[in-house]
Amino acid sequence: MKKHYLLSFVILFAVVLASCAPAAAPAEEAPAAEEAVVEEAVVEEAVVEAPVCVETVCEDADVAAVSAADVDAACAADAYGCAVIDAGQTVKIGMSSPMTGGYADFGIDAENSGLIAVKDACGYAGFSFELVAEDDEGGAEGGAAVANKMVADPTVVGIAGPLFSGASAAGIPIYDAAGVPLLSPSATNPPLTAMGSAVFNRVPFTDDAQGAAAADYMFNTLGFTKIAVLHDGETYGKGLATIVKSEFEGFGGEVVVFEGITVGEADYTPILTTISASAPEAIYFGGYSAEGAVLSNQMKSLGLEDAVFFGCDGTFGADYLSLTGENGEGSYHATPKEPPATDTKANFDVCYESAYGIGPVVLSPFSYNSYDCTSALIAAAKDASMLGEDGKLYIPRGTMVDAIRGLTDYTGISGTYSCNEIGECNVEGPQFWTLTGGEYVKAD
C-alpha cells in the first residue's frame, strides 16, 4: 500500500513542477553542436554584469596545397621524418602530468588550460587540434610509460609538458629518440637542460635562479641574518632549499636549521618547535602551498610569531591564501614573472572560471604557463605544416623541434619567451610578492 502512495506522490509532484516551471527559455540551439562549449550565464535571467567568456571565432582560411614532390623532399631532408595526419584525424598535442594521486591538481589544471588553448587556436587547413593528456603520476615510471605511448602515436606532434621534473628526466631520452618537442610549463629542476637533449625546453625559470634571488632578497633587501630552511623532501623543494642555504651562507648569513618535512602530514609542530628554540628571523620553505599553509598556520602559536614565512612559486596562489587567512599575513612568495594585465589574460580568466567553476592559478600556479605552452606548440605546428595534394597534413618533426628550440619573442599570456640553445626559454628571475591585507602585493 505504501508503495502506491509513493508512486502517486512522485507523479503528482512531477506534474506540478512541470506545469509551474517558468516559461522556459527556448532550448539553446547550440550552433555547431560538435565542439562548442555552451556559454553559461547568457540565456537565463542571471546577473547582467557577469563577465562572459568571449570565444575565438574560427575562420577557415584557405591553405594552398604543397606539391607532392616538395613534401617528399622536405620530409626526406628532415632528421626525424614527417608526422602524417590523415584527413579526418586530429593533430594531437600531448600532455604528461599527474592526474591521479596527491598531485592531481597540477595535471587537472594543466589540462584545463590546454583545452582552452586548443579551442582558442582553432584548426588549420581543415584539420583540428586535440589535446591528449595522460597521467604520469608525477614520477619516473609514469613519465616513461606516457612517453612511450606518446611517441607510438604518429599524430602527436608536441608535448606541453611534462609537468614534473621526475617524469621529464625519465621521458626525455624517449622523446629525443623520436623527435617530439617538449615545452614544459613547470619542470624547474636545473639538470634537465644539461642532459644534452635537443627536444626539451621549458618556460619557467630554474630553481637555481629562484634560490639565488630569494637568498639575495632575504639577506640584502629584508636584512635577515639568521634563517631556518625547510623543504618537503621532493626534488623541486629540496633543490630550491639547498640552493638558498648555500647562497645565504655565501652572503655571510646563518642557517640555523636545515630540515625536511614529510608531505601530506597535518602536524608539523614538532619541527617548528625545534626551530623556535633557535629563534630565526625567517623560515624559508621549498615546497607546495598545502604544506606551506600548514607551516604558516602552526608557526604562530609556537613562539615564532615574529618570524617571516618565505615561500616560493610552489606556495603562491589562492590556495595558500584561503588556507591561511590571517596567518599568512606578511609572508613572501615568488611567481614566474607577473602575467601582464592584458585583455587576453582577463578573458582567459573568465573562460577558465566559467568552464571549470574555479579560477586559474588555484589548483596550481602554472595555469598561464600551460596555456602558453600549448598555444606555442600549436602555432609552431601550424607554421611547419604542409598540406599535401592528397589531403593529408605533413609536419616535419625536425622543423618542429627546431622551431620550439628557436622560439623568439613569442608573446603568451604570461609573458614573452625566447629560448636559448639549451632550451631555457625564460631566464628572467622571479617576482616576489608579499601577502598584505589579504592580497598579494608586489614586493620590491
Place this chain on the structure above:
Amino acid sequence: MNNHPIRESFQKGLVFAIIVVFMMMTGFHLIAATLASKAFGVYVLRGSIPDVRFMGYIHMLFGFWAGWSASGRTGKTSTRIFQGFAAGFTTGAFVALFDLLLTFLILSGTDIREYLSALSIESMDYFLLNLRQMGILAHLGIYTATGLIGSALAVFLRSEPVQHGWQNLKSSITNFTTRINETLPLLVRKFGKYLTYLVLLAVLVILPTKWGSYMNFVIGLVGLYVIAGIGLNIVVGLSGQLVLGYAAFFAMGAYSVGLLNAPEPHNLMWGFWPSIVVAILMAIAAAFVLGLPLMRLRGDYLAIVTLGFGEIIRILLKSDTLTNFTGGPRGLNDIHGPTLFGKPFTSDVDYVYLIFAFVALSIFIYNRLQDSRTGRAWLAIKEDPIAAQATGINLQKYKLLALIIGAAFAGLVGGIMAARNQFTGPNDHSMMVSMNVLSLVIVGGVNSIPGIILGAFALKGLPEILREVENYRQLAFGALLITMMLMRPDGLWPSSRPKMEKGDYSQNGENITNDGGKNA
C-alpha cells in the same frame, strides 16, 4: 509471500538508481556516453560533449540491466516480467527525484561546483537529455520501459525452449571438438603440448620485433611484474606469510644497479651483469636482516612490520642524511644498461628478450621449488604449523628461506627496471607498488602461474591500454578488486593443485569458492 519478489525488485531498482546518481555526480555519465559514441563510430573530441542520444542509450542500458537482473528465475511468468517493470520504475522514480534537484539547480542558476565539482550546468543539462523538466518524465519513461523489456528478454532467454537449444548448441560444439581431437594424428595429439610451446616460443621471439616500441614497453612491464608476482607468491602463497612491504626489495635491487652504474653520485660503472648479482645479494641480505628477528610473529603482525620496513627503506632513500650516498629525492639518472658480448642494449626488443628469459627462468625455479622438499615443507607450514613442527620441520628456517627467495626475485626485477628506465627514485618504490603486486597475485590466482601472468596483464597491461577512462581508472580498479574477490576469490585462473592433491583428478578446473579457511 508474494510480496517478496516485488520488494526485491524495488531494492534492486533502488540500487541501480544509486549507481546512476553516483555516476552523474562524479561526471562519469559524460565518459560513458563518450564511450558509447565511440562504439557507434562517432568520434568525440577530448573535452567536448557527445551527442545527446548517447546519453539516452546509457539510460536505456541501465534500465535494461535493472530489469534483467530483477527478473527472477522461478515463478510465474507474469510476476517475473512485472519484476522488471517494478525495478525499472523504481530506478526511474528515484532518478526522477534526483532530476528534480538538478532542475532546481539549473533554473536557479546555482553553481555548487565548489562542493560537487562535476555538477556544471552543461553536465546537468546533458544528464537530463537537454530536456530540463521534461527530462524528469523522460527518465521515468525510459527506465520503466527498458526495465520491462529487460525482464521480458530475461524471461525469454531463460525459458525452457531457449535453454534447451543452448545446451544442444554447447554439446554439439563439445562433440565437434572431441571429434576433431580424435581424428588428429596420434603424433600431434601426444606432442600437442610441446607443439603449443614451440608455437608460443616462435611467437614470443618474432612479435617483439614487429609490434612497435610501445607494446614492447608494456609487455616488458608485464613480464617484470610476472617475475615479481612469482616471487611474492613464493612468500605469500607457498609459505603463507603475508608481506606488505615487497617494494623494499625492489628498491634494494634497483638502487644496487643504479648506484653501481650511474655517473652520479659515485660513477662506479661496474656494468650490468655484476650489478644484478649484487642487487640480488642485497635484497637477500635485507630479507635476512628483516626476517631474522621476526620469524616468530603471527601473520598480521608480520604484515604491518614488512609494510613499515618498506616505508623505512623509501624514507631512508629520500632523506637528507643519506643523500650523498643514495642521490636523495632526485633519484639516480642516466643508469647505463647491459652489454652482451660487447654490444650494448639499445633497443627495447633486447630488453624484452632479456625479460622473457628471466620469466622463463623464474617459472622454472618456481616449479622446481614447489615440488621439492622445501616446497612440501612450506605447504605443511601453511596448512597446519603445529603439525608441521611435530613432524620435525624447523618453522623459522623455512619461513626465512621463503622470504629470502621471494626477496631475490624482487631484487632482480628492481635491477632490470632501473636499467630499462635508465632512472630510479624513491617514489618508484612506494606502498602502492607493493599493493599492486599483491593484488595481481591474488586477482590472478594464488599459486597458479597462468593466473599470475593473467593477473599481471589485467593489472598492469590493461590500464596502459585503457587510458581512455583515465580519471575513473583507479575507481574502477578499486571496484574491480572487490568484485573479483566476491565473484572469483580463487582468482582469474585458479591453481589446479589443491584439487589434484585431494584426489580429484577432473580436468575441467571447476573452482571451489571456499575451502573452510584452510589457506591463509
Place this chain on the structure above:
Amino acid sequence: MLPNDKTKSSLILRNILKYIRPIFGILVAVYIIWRLYLVFIVQNLYGPETWTRLLISGLIIGGVYSLIAIGYTLVYGILLMINFAHGEVMMTGAFAGYFVFEAAKSINVPSVGNPDLVFANAYPVLSILIAFIAGMAVSAAIGYFLEKIAYRPLRKAPRLIPLISAIGASIFLQNAALLLFSPQTRNYTNPEILSRGNGWKILINGSNVTLPYTGVFTFILSILLMVALLFLVKKTRLGKAMRAVAMDKDTAALMGIDVNQTISNTFIISGALAGAAGVMWGLHNGMFHYFVGFIPGIKAFTAAVLGGIGNIPGAMLGGMLLGLVESIGPTALDISYQLKDVISFVILIVILVFKPSGILGEVLAEEKI
C-alpha cells in the same frame, strides 16, 4: 622421539636465533642512551619551554592517532580483519562535518550588536554537536554498507581475500571522494570559540607556551570515546554479543545471537568512531582532502599493533606512544626530522621482537583452525 630436523643449517640458525634477541635489544638500548646523553647532557640546546611544547604536540598527535586506532582495533579484535578502508571512512566523516560547518557559516542569524553573526558563532556548541552527529552518522552508514557489500560475503574465505577486498574498498572510496569533491584541499571553518591555534598560554622560561583548545578537545574526546567503547563492550548486551561472536561464531549463533546483525553493529560503531575522528581532524588540523585518511589509517594500525591488537586501552596507549615518539623522538635523539617515521617503525619492531603480542597484550577472537 620424532625425527628432528638436525640438518646443519637449522642448527646454526637455531643458535643464531637464540642470541639474536638479546644482542638486538642491547644494540638498540645502547644507541638510544648514547643519543639521549648527547642531546641532554652534552649539547643541552633546548630549554624546558621547547620540551614542553614537544610534549604537548606529542600528546595531541597521539590523541588523533588513538581516535582512529580505537575503531581499527575493535574490528580486528572481533573479526581478525585488517580493515584497510578505515582511514577512508574517517575521511568521509571529515567531509560530512565540513558540509555542516559550511552550512552553519552561511546561515545568517543577525543579532542586536552583530548584524553579521552566523549560525556557527551564534550557537557554536550546537553547530559542533550537529557536525559530529553528521560525521558519525555518515561514517557509520559507510561502514555498514562496506561490511554488507565487501566483507560479509567473504566471511568464510581465507584471510587474504577480505584483505584485498578491503584494499579495493579503500581505493574505491578515495577515488569516489576525488571525483565527487575534486582534489582541492579544503579547510574547516571552526566556530570562533574553538578557533585553531588559540589556547591557554603558559609562561615557561620567559616564553609563551600555547596549549591549544582544539588539541585539548581532541585529547579529551579520545579518552571519552575510549571509555565509552570499553563500557559498551564490557557492560552492555551488545558488547556481550560482540565478545560472544568473537569467541565462537557458530556457538553464538546457536545461543540465539544474530551474528550478522552483531557484526554489522561492530562496523557501525567502528565507523562512527572513525567519523568522530574525521570531524576532530578537521577541527584541529583544518585541512583535509580525499587522500587524508590513508597515512593516518596506516599509522593507526601501527599504533593498534603497538599497544596490542584488539585491546582497546592498548590502542589508546599505542596511539599516544606513537605520537610522542614522532614528536619528541627526532629532537631527543638528534636525528633528522624526516626520519621520524623510521624511528616509529623501529620502535614497533623492537617492541614486537620482545613482546610479539604488543605492549598490553592482544585481545583476540579465537583463531579458527
